[in-house]
Amino acid sequence: MSERYATRVPGLHIRAAERDDVPLLLGFVRELAEFEKLLDHVAADEATLAEELFGAPRVAEALIAELAGEPVGFALFFHNFSTFAGRKGLYLEDLYVRPHARRRGIGRALIAVVARIAVERRCGRFEWSVLDWNARAIDFYRSLGAVAMDEWTVQRVTGEALQRLAKSGTDPDLTPIKSGSVPDFR
Secondary structure (H helix, E strand, O other), X not given: OOOEEEOOOOOEEEEEOOHHHHHHHHHXXXXXXXXXXXXXXXXXXXXXXXXXXXXXXXXXXXEEEEEOOEEEEEEEEEEEEEOOOOEEEEEEEXXXXXXXXXXXXXXXXXXXXXXXXXXXXXXXXXEEXXXXXXXXXXXHHHHOOOOOOOOOOOOOXXXXXXXXXXXXXXXXXXXXXXXXXXXXXX
16 A cells, blocks of 8 residues: 555545556546647656656656545656755646646645655755646645746757757767766766
8 A cells, every 4th residue: 555645635635656546647647738738748658657657767756636535636746956955856747636626725735745755855945837827826836835936947858859969969889878877078
């Protein structure tokens, strides 16, 4: 049985996702993408999620919110690192609560559990992104004490551009660096 977190919301329990939850998680991801008008961007499938969330190494973690035993939301997060703070942090990739369960404190409870995990793991910070048109979410995050990083913008490289970039600065005839090793550039 996975770790469970009690909440102040009557009937709500939050637990760590398990491998058997992969279909549920993918369903949540698709619901979130539909809400964000990005459903056509979802390339994830059950096999990929299972490998990334429960394989070795495990690259992300998820929590599931259950209200009276019904799964109603999730949070997916992973560690990052701040060179300035000199500490790891937690990045919240997704937070979603199904429409019929909103406005009951479930989102707040999910984000509070992720914050608790960040504190327990001695993370230097906890951060996430929000779509600029999602005023309700922005207001909610401000109510939690979150501060916008106005001077920063997210940069992203995907697909063919990522492939081109990966090839642009390397010699394909050289042996790849093994995972976990650091090259000596002296």
